[in-house]
Amino acid sequence: TEAKADALVATEEKQLKKGICTHCSVGCTVVGEIQNGVWVQQEPGWDSPISQGTHCAKGASVRELTKGERRVKYPLKLVDGEWQRISWDQAIEEVGDRLLRIRSELGPDSVFWLGSAKFSNETAYLLRKFAAFWGTNNVDHQARICHSTTVAGVANTWGYGAMTNSYNDIQNSKCLVIIGGNPAEAHPVAMQHMLRGKERNRAPFIVIDPRFTRTAAHATEYVRIRPGTDIPVVWGILWHIFENGWEDKQYIAQRVFGMDEVRAEVAKWTPDVVEEVSGAPAEQLRLVAEQMAKNRPSTLIWCMGATQKTVGTANVRAFSILQLALGNIGVQGGGANIYRGHCNVQGATDMGLDVTSLPSYYGLTEGAWKHWSRVWDVSYDAMMDRFGLADMPREEKKKLMELKGIPTTRWFDGVLAEDDELDQPNQIRGMVVLGHGGNTVTRMPDMLKGMEKLDTLVVIDPHPTTFAAVRQRRNGTYILPSCTQFETDGSRVCSNRSIQWSQKFVEPIFESKDDYTILYKLAVKLGFAEDLFKHIKVEGERPLPEDITREINRGALSTGYTGSSPERLKLHMVYQHTFDRITMQATSGPLKGEYYGLPWPCWGYPEWRHPGSPVLYDTSKHVMEGGGTFRARFGVERDGQTLLAEGSFSRGSEIEDGYPEFTMAVLKKLGWDRDLTPGELAVIQQIGGPDIDKVSWDTDLSLGIMRVAIKHGCLPYGNAKARAVAWNLPDPVPIHREPIYTSRPDLVSKYPAIENRRDFRLPHLNRGVQEAAVQADVRTKFPFVYTSGRLVEYEGGGEETRSNRWLAELQQTMFVELNNRDADELGVADGDWVWVSGPEEGRAKVKALVTERVGRGVIFMPFHFSGFWQGEDLRSAYPAGTDPHVLGEPANGITTYGYDPVTFMQETKVTLCRVERA
Amino acid sequence: MARMKFLCDSERCIECNACVTACKNEHEVPWGMNRRRVITLEDGQPGERSVSMACMHCTEPPCAAVCPVDCFYQTDDGIVLHSKDLCIGCGYCFYACPFGAPQYPQASNFGGRGKMDKCTYCAGGPEEDNSEVEYQKYGTNRIAEGKLPLCAEMCSTRSLMAGDGDVLAEIYKERVVRRGYGSGAWGWSVAYRTDQRDTFEPGRAIGTT
Amino acid sequence: MTPTTRRPRWAGFPIAAFVAVLMSVAVGLGAPDARAQVGDGSPEAGPVETEPGGLTLKSRTPDPNLTSPDQVELYVPHDDQVVGRVSIPDQKLATLVQPEGRTWRAFRMEGLFWTAIGVIGVTVLGLAAFFLYRGRIRISAGRSGTWIPRFSFWERLAHWTAALSFISLAITGLIVTFGRYALIPLIGHDAFTATSEVAKYVHNFSGTPFVFAILFMLVVWIKDNIPSRADWDWLRHAGGVLKGASYHPETERFNAGQKGIFWAVVLGGLAMSVTGYLMLAPFAVTGVGGMQIFHVVHGLLAVLLTAIIIAHIYIGTLGMEGAFDAMGRGEVDENWAKEHHRGWYETKRPPRVYQPPRTPPGEVSPAE
Amino acid sequence: MSEGVVALTEADANRARVYMLLAAVLAQPPNKDLLSRIGRLNGGDGDLGAAIGAVGRTAAEADADQVRRQFDRLFIGLSRGELVPYASYYRTGFLQDRPLIAVRADLKRLGLARVRSVPEPEDHIAALLETMAVLIDGRFGTRADELEQLRFFDTHLAPWAPRFFTDLSAVSGSPFYAAVGALGSLLLEIEAEAFALL
């Protein structure tokens, strides 16, 4: 081994590129060795403090993305059911004309823009901005079907919709509780830190899940529950905590609002009631409570088992409250470690690629629009004018501008709805999908009907997704080849809020283009490119991502994106090796003291060198060291009680108590307005006009208010209590509600679904559907509880991963997990074909995997498959050679109605079904 | 001289298949050939454990013992390699291997099952290090580059480890002591130990290999 | 702490297992899914209770007494086969540790090797000794010059097909078995690979003519090979071939020795074919364990048959005057026929007017 | 044509023409004009003549729109066509793999480069055939000698192109491309034999 022979072609120059895995929110570093524009080898990214060289199957396979032959390579158009190659120019012309026609006839809201959590912050931001210029809020992405309830739940509890700590920090935990998540398959590299934490601290490792998952296999305590009973379980744990006085009383007094109302609800959940409803053994929950209480800090980890529920937001709230009761939030080793989904679901959410908000969670209010209009350097009135139909009065336009859009979970209801069901001028008739699968929303049979009715469907994706393979459509469908993130550059945010800049490895393959370029071309055609790219340099047809990042840095004050810059982010990638592998803080080199990836909030201007915030709401650190407090978003008092923290503040704060968020008025009151520079004041005056008192830290584009607050050691967003009671939510204190299709109809009268209501421009009928199901005795005909989720090898709708032969080889058949005894009773053996039918028309023919992973009466299906439909193998419908290696029934062919009232999150995790031998 | 071994810490393995995929990626191993695979024992039950398994590069390798054309050789590091030029695809090494490591491109035996392929410990084959022929027959030769097997390098939880056996044993023992439990290094007694009754002693009578 | 272990699937007497495999193949092909009769499989059977619950997983809970690295068990013996679940379709690979390989390897490297050397060696030595002791068995009456037809063209064709293919099978098989020790030192690795590659092709393709030939022989010769009383007589007199024996026991077309060869060839040959073909389609019907058994059966029978056939060839050529003609020209000398196959000769010889008195069988053989 | 010292022989010019013909119809579907010109080809004597004749005949019988659809089906598809005409794919099972690195290295050495507007990587069959034509007739400068031609042929075409043309000649639903496939097979065979004599 002395003379080292390199594995690459010896004569050619080798380049090393560093990027980020495009599959999940862990954000593992991918190192590529490139020769002559070919990605020849993939090496471990040893220097990454997060992944430390490791990957899971998906990450270890990403080289295939640029090499696999099953990618879309040219713009294509469906002509009478046949795909035809067209030129980019023709594609943009035709797509543009069709969209403009819809726009002028039906209004901009009749086009639905579906973005992706798989592309960069810059693309997500650009698409959100793009939709605003198009004139609609009907723009969404996967976060809706993923963690929207988390964001709603935790943001309403303590301020930000994000994971509080980091994967690495779990190594400091003394007790790990995973509820409704299966990181061994969904976030495998996170398991590295979790298992290290478990081993280092001999920490209890508690898994609460209806399935004995690969994660549960590593547990010390596994609690099997009936799907959809998380609130009873958490209240059951809290019951023991309150009963034994294990709660952190001082913490609650100083930092939590309304815990007493929670106590009242929890008191109802005595161990026997909990066991009766959830099946969790009373004694075991006591043990869990004790382990959590006695091994502090304990961390609570959750994912889709909690969020994809008709009670998703309430679940999240309950979990947050449990952690607050134990004083685990804002401390190292504790936290609400919410494992985000896709590689950039955090970033895309931050970028407001969402029907409810502009970038950085400003919402859709007038103030928000004005703020972003300033950032974009366009007039607010002109923005407003883009909304609604041309002849609409101003107020109507303003109303639409401030009205939440139709979410992706229900876009097809927006197509199929009757006029009077819909709070927008017309139904959806056009849909542009960038980076989103078609088999991943519930109620697929209805989805297909919606698809059929669309006038125009444009798929912008590196892979032909299920959307493109729908047989119902024969015309009016376009596929524009977008490239993967390895063929472009930009930043993405992993679960722990670290922002990582990913380099371009190779040129976009064939005629594919990066999303920046595609959006630019489209904007030119649609006529608003000039405004859209006013401060973004466009090289040829490609807008520079760095300039987009800078615009984000300028405008996204509320989440503290201001302190990061493309230059800083790139430097972090270069100096990865200088960061500590647990604290993620650089211990040497030029970045010494900074946290890896500048986890937001990262305050001030880049020059301030704020290190980023490794743990949110951590009062033990100075704000300039990444410290924080709970955010003051909900006023200063309620019912005569203060909402501000009492006697708790971040280290070095000059105000040694709670305080509201900083506005000009607050600064003045404190006499700190004198600290503003004239330049800052001028900007504030310009923004505030006659009423500068109202200018707040997060609309002050001079960053003056932020600077002054921080100068005095204060968090610009205030120092409040976290809310155990969130009065603005449908259930201010989370209460248990039975799933819509429940296996316990006897409990429905006691724990009914939420009343019928309207939101997101549509009716919301949980109660109605549940009552009908109980009346029709659906439970007898559909005796199994259905749940769905992930396999480690596949991702999302699976179009990428099932086309990847290294991964596809590992899971070649769609299956349903069926308990041994149930299988015996049905006369089904392992590997037999069975029919799984749902109560709303869908059914699927799949192979039985007979296993103890699921308990009796519960079945589980992975949702990554498509290419079969209701028993029929559609492989022959694919043009030769284009079928993904592996096809199977989509699990969402069976899933049913049910939406979270706060976010319209879909219910993928609990419904009923029947299993029969096929 | 280091004695290269694999150690799969089954208390860490989560069946994420990174090791398997890394191997495919590194060597572009064709569909159906599994140089490495992950086996889950007591699937779905309380004692569940996953173990990643490939060629263990046995001490006194049984595969080598039975090969009728004697095409195996062991490097100074203890890595068990073979020559695809010599292999006749008889399949005997698969019968003899305690871990099911050898793989064949064909299922049939008419004209043989094709050249046997197995984990090379990322050390290529008898050809010149990292030459094109070597790459085509055996994949890359990371050992010659001074690197370690990619499967172990990419293992998500550092369950799979590759390197000098003594070092691995030390790391493993330290882990077990730290965490307080462990079920042994899978396959070690079968693959490496020479002084136990269940050790393979290939070709004892004939005295070759 | 103990992992999933199962009894070795093929523990027990290999041949029994082999038969079981054959049976299971047959059942697998013909019988409908046995489960069809179990339960009515009705999904309408009524609601199933969801069954949650909890578990404390002791195996993953730290043991406070474990404090020193010396206490860590590293080498944990796994004596039994360990089988789990794999997500890939190749279910053979679900076996984590396969201890049978050990037995098989011992068989392959030592058992078969020494059995072959032993059995074949003993046979050859025995024949040599016998030759020295007895010499060539002559036609005691000398050649008569009259030829009596014994085997038809077709019979001879079948025999020689069987003979040639068997010999090539045996030689090529032996190359694979012994070549590594016998040939590599002589011709080197590359040449031996080429040789064994050819040997393997030849072996794999010689099997088929061999099978057809023995099937043919089975059909045409079976009636002559049913054991009868005469065989007993022949055996009692050790075929009358011991030195000095002039008495030729009463025999039919085939004597007991030949019948033995016939059955050995037919039954053994068929067993060789079945195992051989199964080795040609590895894992088509069974896993590694089964394949090992096929291999063992194939190898042992190969040795046995080779030894038998060596003896057969000896008798057919060197050992007995006049025997070769039977297969060579298809005719035998009348005297040979009289001496060795009297009963058969009676049915074949030209009709005679006069029959000389028969010498009563004597227990004592007078010297010549 | 070539400014080279050695005059281009008629034989070489013809070789180059056949390479170019194949390259032209494999790079993109022939337009009406090209198709009709091909349709006028009648080949001449010998196997090669017959094969060219077959291409001409099938071209005459086809119409441009049809051929375009066939081309799309064969080489474009949805995510790929029925055939994937790249050296990397044929040799490694992946697009853009080691063979492409080698092609690029050689092109660089030869002073050739892909036109920016062409989206396909350089190991596309048409690119390699065209390069052969360029090496033979030197239309971009000095001609390459036969050893250079042989080297390019051996490293970039011989290992896989025959397999590709065999596949192409077996396609159904496109007599024209099947004939192109047959012609390609034959050309490569003849070339290989000729190079073997060097």
Ligand SMILES: Nc1nc2c(c(=O)[nH]1)N[C@H]1C(S)=C(S)[C@@H](COP(=O)(O)OP(=O)(O)OC[C@H]3O[C@@H](n4cnc5c(=O)[nH]c(N)nc54)[C@H](O)[C@@H]3O)O[C@H]1N2
């Ligand atoms: N391999 C792979 N990894 C991925 C992805 C992928 O597609 N493939 N996707 C990424 C994305 S987008 C996301 S959002 C994450 C999701 O990651 P996870 O949420 O961890 O994955 P899931 O398998 O959807 O669901 C987790 C668990 O929820 C359990 N569950 C179901 N119902 C309930 C319930 O009522 N209560 C409780 N407590 N648990 C329940 C299921 O049994 C399952 O084990 O994974 C990311 N990582």
Ligand SMILES: Nc1nc2c(c(=O)[nH]1)N[C@H]1C(S)=C(S)[C@@H](COP(=O)(O)OP(=O)(O)OC[C@H]3O[C@@H](n4cnc5c(=O)[nH]c(N)nc54)[C@H](O)[C@@H]3O)O[C@H]1N2
């Ligand atoms: N039954 C059931 N259904 C579920 C879930 C469940 O647990 N059960 N989970 C839900 C969850 S959490 C999620 S997040 C969704 C995921 O579902 P989807 O997001 O629909 O699935 P993906 O396959 O990840 O889709 C991502 C697409 O983006 C494309 N892409 C990748 N990179 C780029 C890029 O750079 N640019 C562009 N334009 N496109 C790109 C990929 O090719 C792929 O087609 O599924 C949801 N559906």
Ligand code: HEM
């Ligand atoms: C060169 C080698 C061989 C010679 C010289 C030879 C010779 C003979 C002769 C002379 C006979 C006739 C005996 C008689 O007339 O009764 C015979 C019979 C027979 N031979 Fe062979 N043989 C040879 C090889 C084989 C082989 C390899 C097989 C089988 C695989 C075989 C199977 C038989 C059988 C089944 C019979 C009939 C039964 C018997 O007579 O024993 N022979 N052989």
Ligand code: HEM
């Ligand atoms: C139909 C008949 C037969 C078939 C299909 C057959 C097939 C096989 C096969 C597939 C093998 C595995 C080795 C390899 O791949 O090269 C084998 C090995 C062998 N066969 Fe046969 N065979 C047949 C008959 C015979 C006969 C009649 C003999 C006679 C002597 C024989 C002797 C051997 C020997 C000695 C080995 C090698 C065993 C070892 O090396 O351990 N085979 N045979």
Ligand code: SF4
């Ligand atoms: S999918 Fe997630 S865990 Fe796996 S390699 Fe990619 S980022 Fe890491």
Ligand code: SF4
């Ligand atoms: S016996 Fe198996 S595991 Fe051991 S060296 Fe040989 S192939 Fe590898």
Ligand code: SF4
């Ligand atoms: S398959 Fe090849 S390597 Fe294995 S024993 Fe046979 S000849 Fe040797």
Ligand code: SF4
């Ligand atoms: S050592 Fe190399 S060849 Fe062996 S399994 Fe690991 S990656 Fe594959």
Ligand code: SF4
């Ligand atoms: S990569 Fe590591 S954890 Fe994953 S399956 Fe392989 S050995 Fe197990």
Ligand SMILES: [Mo]
């Ligand atoms: Mo997600």
